Amino acid sequence: MASGQIAKLFSRKMLKYLLMMREAKLMTLARLVVAPIFHALYYPLFWPKFRGRKNFAKVKNQPLIIVGNHISPLDAVTVGILSPRNLHYFAKNDLENGILGKLIFRHLGLILINRDIKSHATHQGEKLLANRMAIAVFPEGTCRAEYKKFNELLPFKVGAAKMAVDTGAAVLPVATCGKYRPGKLKIVVGAPLHFAKNTSVDEANETIRETIFGLMKENGVRDVRKLAGKPAQNPAKNPPIVDENPANNIKKIKSKEAK
Numbered sequence: 001m002a003s004g005q006i007a008k009l010f011s012r013k014m015l016k017y018l019l020m021m022r023e024a025k026l027m028t029l030a031r032l033v034v035a036p037i038f039h040a041l042y043y044p045l046f047w048p049k050f051r052g053r054k055n056f057a058k059v060k061n062q063p064l065i066i067v068g069n070h071i072s073p074l075d076a077v078t079v080g081i082l083s084p085r086n087l088h089y090f091a092k093n094d095l096e097n098g099i100l101g102k103l104i105f106r107h108l109g110l111i112l113i114n115r116d117i118k119s120h121a122t123h124q125g126e127k128l129l130a131n132r133m134a135i136a137v138f139p140e141g142t143c144r145a146e147y148k149k150f151n152e153l154l155p156f157k158v159g160a161a162k163m164a165v166d167t168g169a170a171v172l173p174v175a176t177c178g179k180y181r182p183g184k185l186k187i188v189v190g191a192p193l194h195f196a197k198n199t200s201v202d203e204a205n206e207t208i209r210e211t212i213f214g215l216m217k218e219n220g221v222r223d224v225r226k227l228a229g230k231p232a233q234n235p236a237k238n239p240p241i242v243d244e245n246p247a248n249n250i251k252k253i254k255s256k257e258a259k
Contacts (some may be wrong), residue, residue, distance in 0.1 A: 003212040042081060046237035047182050051219070052189035055172060056084055059192050068159045069212050070138035071150040072180050078187055079174060085134045090121055111135070122159050122166075129167040139208075150179055153213055153226045161205035165195050171208055175215035188215045 042048070065080055065088065080087055091110040103200075111128070113121040125135050139156035142150070148154055164171045173190040190211055195204045216224045 003138065027114065043076065045182065046180055046185045049186040050076070050082060050189075052191075053082065054181055055189045055191055059170040059172060061132065063132045063167055064134040064172060065125075065129070065133070065160050065164055065169050066134065066136040066172045066174055067208050067212070068136070068138055068174035069153055069176055069216065070140045070143040074142065074180055074248050075138060079130055079136045080177060082174070082187060082189065083134065083136070087134050087136045088125075088128055089136050090125070123171050125159070125163050126167050129163060129169045135163070139205075148227060151216070151221050151224045153209065153224070155227070155229055156205050156209045158201050158205045160193075161208060162201045164193075164208075165197065165199050165201055165204050168194070168197070170194055173208060173211045173215060175212050175214055175219065176219045177219045186219055189221050190215050205250075229252075 042091070064085070066083065067081060068075060076089055088111050090113055111121070111123060111124050125137075139158075139159040139160050140154040141157055142148070160171065163169060171193040173189045173193065175190070177186040177188060178184045193208065193211065195207075213224065213226060236237060
């Protein structure tokens, strides 16, 4: 390789390193400024109980994927308060549009992904894990009430498991138990999980899900259950039309469509 090519490659690597360091410093600054505000509001509102925080020390300075169940948009705040490390979260790439996105979101640890490109999220996440960073993932993909309740666990998307198997990153399972109400919230951090390279992604994914399910069950979530998937429709908005006489069903359906 010619000396010019070596210099060019070195300059690219150095630029990438400097940009990464700048982003890390901005994230740390944001954490120092924003975190006290969240703490001041969060604790008086919810009186949360945290268990298992010592497990963060077991994965200190390691590439880390925090995986949690998803019961509220506040889960991202909860995990951010819980973690002693700067965290990266996945978000849609349209958040980068506009002045606010360019000035703020790009430097607050958001991994901006294009959902139209297959594996774009895992590819971006694995690049961060290669630099020994930490990512927070909610693999259920939604917390909307029409799809699940706080005591239910949807199937997990495989992205977090794939990143863990591909990179060797530790997985720290987090179970948010209860509800976001004063004295009703408990967050439990389980022991870290590690997966060998020859582990199948589906096996790793199910292990993570079963671990979080177990944490929910052990920590007072009543009637906790696993769902097979999202319902096809919202039963509350679209109640089924049932009648013993099929002819009456057809009439009711036509009447409803007419309205």
